[in-house]
Amino acid sequence: MLYLYIWLFPILAGILAWRFKNKSLNSALVFAHSILHLFAGIAFVLPSSGLPEFLGIDGLSIWFFIISAILYFAVGLYSLQLKGSLSNRQSSIYAICMMAFVASMDGANLSRDLGLIWVFVETTTLASALLISFEHHKQSLEAAWKYLFICSIGIAMAFVGILLLVIAMPTASSLAIDTILTLAETITPFWLKVSFVFMLIGFGTKVGLAPLHFWLPDAHSEAPAAVSALLSGALLNTALLPLIRMQEVMNACHLGGLASQLFITMGLISMFVAAVFMLKIKNYKRMLAYSSIENMGIVMIAFALGEYAGKAGLIHVMGHSMIKAAFFLTAGNVYGIFGKKDYDQCSGLLAKNPISGWLWLISFMFIIGMPPSPLFLSEFYIAFALIASGNIIVLIAFFILLAIIAYGLGCASLAITMGAGKARTKLPFSRYLPQIALLCCAVVLPLLLLYLVY
Amino acid sequence: MADILLVLFGVSLLFASITNMLSSIARILIVQGLILFVLTILKTNEINMWEFAFVALETIVFKAVLIPWFILDTIRKNGIKREVEPSVSNFFSLGSMTAIFAFAFFIALWSGKSNQNLYPLHFGIAFAAILKGLFIIIANKKLITHLMGYLIMENGIFLLSLALGSQMPHVVSLGVSLDILLSILILVLFLNKINSTFEEVDSDELSTLRD
Numbered sequence: 209m210l211y212l213y214i215w216l217f218p219i220l221a222g223i224l225a226w227r228f229k230n231k232s233l234n235s236a237l238v239f240a241h242s243i244l245h246l247f248a249g250i251a252f253v254l255p256s257s258g259l260p261e262f263l264g265i266d267g268l269s270i271w272f273f274i275i276s277a278i279l280y281f282a283v284g285l286y287s288l289q290l291k292g293s294l295s296n297r298q299s300s301i302y303a304i305c306m307m308a309f310v311a312s313m314d315g316a317n318l319s320r321d322l323g324l325i326w327v328f329v330e331t332t333t334l335a336s337a338l339l340i341s342f343e344h345h346k347q348s349l350e351a352a353w354k355y356l357f358i359c360s361i362g363i364a365m366a367f368v369g370i371l372l373l374v375i376a377m378p379t380a381s382s383l384a385i386d387t388i389l390t391l392a393e394t395i396t397p398f399w400l401k402v403s404f405v406f407m408l409i410g411f412g413t414k415v416g417l418a419p420l421h422f423w424l425p426d427a428h429s430e431a432p433a434a435v436s437a438l439l440s441g442a443l444l445n446t447a448l449l450p451l452i453r454m455q456e457v458m459n460a461c462h463l464g465g466l467a468s469q470l471f472i473t474m475g476l477i478s479m480f481v482a483a484v485f486m487l488k489i490k491n492y493k494r495m496l497a498y499s500s501i502e503n504m505g506i507v508m509i510a511f512a513l514g515e516y517a518g519k520a521g522l523i524h525v526m527g528h529s530m531i532k533a534a535f536f537l538t539a540g541n542v543y544g545i546f547g548k549k550d551y552d553q554c555s556g557l558l559a560k561n562p563i564s565g566w567l568w569l570i571s572f573m574f575i576i577g578m579p580p581s582p583l584f585l586s587e588f589y590i591a592f593a594l595i596a597s598g599n600i601i602v603l604i605a606f607f608i609l610l611a612i613i614a615y616g617l618g619c620a621s622l623a624i625t626m627g628a629g630k631a632r633t634k635l636p637f638s639r640y641l642p643q644i645a646l647l648c649c650a651v652v653l654p655l656l657l658l659y660l661v662y
Numbered sequence: 663m664a665d666i667l668l669v670l671f672g673v674s675l676l677f678a679s680i681t682n683m684l685s686s687i688a689r690i691l692i693v694q695g696l697i698l699f700v701l702t703i704l705k706t707n708e709i710n711m712w713e714f715a716f717v718a719l720e721t722i723v724f725k726a727v728l729i730p731w732f733i734l735d736t737i738r739k740n741g742i743k744r745e746v747e748p749s750v751s752n753f754f755s756l757g758s759m760t761a762i763f764a765f766a767f768f769i770a771l772w773s774g775k776s777n778q779n780l781y782p783l784h785f786g787i788a789f790a791a792i793l794k795g796l797f798i799i800i801a802n803k804k805l806i807t808h809l810m811g812y813l814i815m816e817n818g819i820f821l822l823s824l825a826l827g828s829q830m831p832h833v834v835s836l837g838v839s840l841d842i843l844l845s846i847l848i849l850v851l852f853l854n855k856i857n858s859t860f861e862e863v864d865s866d867e868l869s870t871l872r873d
Contacts, residue, residue: 323836330843357808360843361799364812367819367840368792374826374833375780381830398772 214248214314217241218307225303229296234303235288241307242284245314249277253660265318271522272317272449274657275529276442278649280310282642286537287434302342309335309438316446322370322383325450326363329414332443333359340431340439351423351430358423359414366410366450372403385453392460400461407454408470414447416501417474417508418481425485428497429549433540436493440500440536441529448504448525452511464514471512472602478505479609486616490550493539495620496532499575502613503528503583509606510590517593520586523654527582528575530650534643535571538564541640542624545633551620556629564635565625567643572621574650576614582654664704665783667697671821672763672787675794678814679755687810688733694817695726698824705827713835720838721820729813729844736806750801758797759790766790784825791818816840 221237252270265273294302312335315328333356341352370383376399377391388395409420416424428436458467482502486495503524510521541564546554558565574581587610594603674690674697681687699721702714750758763786770786795815799808823837 323832327836327839330839334843353805357812360812361796361815363843364815364819364840367837368822370836371819371822371826371833374830375785378778378829383830383833 213244214318215311217244218311222304222307225300229300231294231296231299234299238303238306239284239288241310242281245310246277246281249274253657266320268449268452268522269318269320271526271657272445273314274653275445275526276310276313276317276438278646278653279438279441279529279533282533282537282646283434283437285638285645286437286540286642288638298342301338305335305338306435309339310442313442313446317449320385320453322373322385322388322450322453324383325453326366326370329366329411329447329450330363332446333363333414336435336439336443339435340427342432342435343430348430351426355423355427358420362410362413362420364410365413366407369403369406369408369410372399372406376400376403385456388457389460392457395457395461397461397463400458400463401466404454404458404463404467405470408451408474411447411450412474415444415451415504416478417504418478418501421478421481421501424501425494425497428500428536429491429493433537433543436496436539437533437536440497441533444500444504445525445529448507455511459514468512468514471508472599475505475508475512476602476605476609478502478508479606479613483609483612483616486613490552492542492551492554492620492624493536493549495551495617496535496539499613499617500528500532502609503532503575506587506590506606509602510586510593513590513593513597515593517590519658520589520593523582523658524586524590526654526657527586527650530646530653531571531574531581531583534567534646534650535575537639537643537646538567538571541635542568544635544639551623554624555627557625559627559629560631561633561635563640567640567647568621569625570647571643572617574647576617577610580651582650585654664701667701668783668787671697672790675787675791675814676756676759678794678798679759680752682752684737684804684806684810685734687807688730688737691733691810691813691817692726692730694814695721695724695730698725698817698820701821701824705824713831717834717838720841724841725817725820733806733810755797755801759794762793762797763790766793780825785822788818788821788825791815791821794818812844816844 218241221241225234225237249270252265252273309332312328312331316325316332319325319328337352337356340355341348373388374380374383376396377388377394379394380387380391413420413423428440431439455464455467455471458464479502482498482505485498486502489495489498507521507524507528510517510524541561542554542557543549545557545561545564548554557568574583577583577587579585591603591606594600594606671694674693678687678690681690699718702718702721705714766789767782767786769789770782792815795811795813795818798811798814802808802811819840820834820837823833827834
């Protein structure tokens with residue numbers, strides 16, 4: 209049943225949206241989809257429901273599904289009153305792409321077959337490219353083109369990786385993770401290694417790991433705020449999932465050490481690149497995008513270390529998604545108020561619009577990992593795991609880079625919020641509520657879910 | 663028969679590295695599409711009927727007709743004749759293609775040993791095409807050439823998936839879906855829209871967004 213409405217509803221709603229081209233109907237459809245989606249997520253988690261066993265879904269899938277469900281609900285709420293300037297046709301396209309985007313992310317999160325995951329990741333690229341280029345000006349077209357082209361190459365590389373994996377297991381007839389794991393003893397190590405590298409490059413492009421991240425700041429900064437929030441909070445995780453699953457396979461074939469080394473290298477490079485650019489750029493949405501690259505790097509390091517650091521990685525993924533989504537939605541408010549994208553041209557947000565100002569500051573505090581942010585907990589455990597595994601140099605680099613990034617983000621956040629502001633600007637309540645809810649969820653939910661799912 | 667076709671496919675890759683004309687690369691794509699179509703037919707007994715019909719139809723329609731036609735059309739409309747600014751000379755590009763072949767066959771030696779289903783010549787040519795596609799994308803500046811590089815890479819991927827068709831038939835259809843992704847990518851008018859928004863279709867032009 210759940211499967212039915214996770215995919216059937218978007219299809220039917222898409223047809224409706226295309227047929228009637230009515231603005232309020234479109235908003236209602238997207239909102240209804242997001243509510244259904246949230247319920248599906250809750251149904252997955254309830255321990256008594258027995259649904260996960262029935263559907264053959266594992267904890268990781270549920271975890272990532274819940275994240276996207278909550279984000280999508282928040283985004284649905286946020287964009288309820290956003291459609292004022294759009295034509296009917298545009299709002300239909302927006303609604304259809306949005307639902308297709310979320311439905312394909314669900315597919316990638318829930319399936320346990322590498323082939324299927326790959327197809328769904330491919331579909332997310334298509335649906336989201338249209339959303340990025342939605343405003344149709346020069347920059348957003350350029351961003352969408354870069355996104356499509358670079359991610360398509362990434363997707364192609366990931367497919368080469370999958371083909372090489374097939375070569376590595378001459379007896380397999382399916383790409384389901386469970387089958388691969390049962391065949392672990394017969395897999396040829398050489399081809400598995402090559403295949404893993406290709407998949408890391410391919411899906412890593414989509415995750416935005418440096419040095420394959422070039423599309424990410426462009427796409428995330430040019431998309432509308434609601435889309436940026438979903439891209440950064442949900443899509444990056446979706447692309448991360450196949451990498452985590454491949455790491456399982458590598459571990460089963462006794463090649464876990466190589467996977468960890470590659471993960472740590474990519475993670476550190478990502479953090480380094482983010483730190484360097486964070487000091488240099490002025491566009492606050494781009495800064496948030498670089499902060500996503502940094503956080504994905506941290507998550508890679510966490511999964512590389514495994515065990516409790518792996519659990520910390522899960523907390524980090526969830527915390528980062530919620531906080532970053534809240535941050536991006538607030539950035540939408542800031543852009544709405546000032547109409548500028550560079551932080552040195554905006555000041556006095558606290559005076560102009562106190563709620564947005566406070567949301568901005570709190571999101572900032574949370575994203576750099578101040579308690580009670582879940583990122584504090586996860587980064588603490590990652591540092592702990594780094595010490596336990598003797599990676600002292602990595603630990604030092606980790607903290608230096610975190611400090612630089614906190615400084616860079618801090619400059620921007622304070623420049624925007626502080627200063628004198630003249631007139632007050634009013635915004636509808638639906639432009640604050642989602643962020644407040646997301647930040648509350650970020651504090652409470654990771655621990656609660658960790659208790660329930662694991 | 664299949665061997666001759668594979669070697670022809672390899673020769674088309676060599677030809678792609680010595681030509682400067684955009685339209686001749688588009689013609690190479692047509693030839694490659696046809697070769698892939700015949701190879702698919704030769705594989706009939708290994709793939710089930712419906713899947714086969716779908717794959718063969720897709721290969722002939724998309725790879726050999728629709729996409730090359732679209733590219734030739736774009737070239738004609740925009741009056742682009744030559745790839746004016748290749749970053750590397752023909753000589754260098756031919757040399758690197760040779761190196762790519764050498765590398766691909768070097769790896770192919772292993773492939774035959776570990777997987778009996780795989781034929782080293784098939785793997786070598788396919789892998790070379792993938793690398794060649796990447797090389798074209800890196801070495802050129804025009805967006806339309808990037809696109810053609812991507813198409814050559816994709817033909818290589820399809821060839822590779824065809825090699826594995828007997829073991830796992832559905833990877834072939836997955837490879838096909840990559841094709842469909844690309845066709846939508848093109849047909850959603852990105853190229854045309856980018857064309858009208860940006861005067862020259864050069865990747866250097868796409869630099870308003872940078873850090």
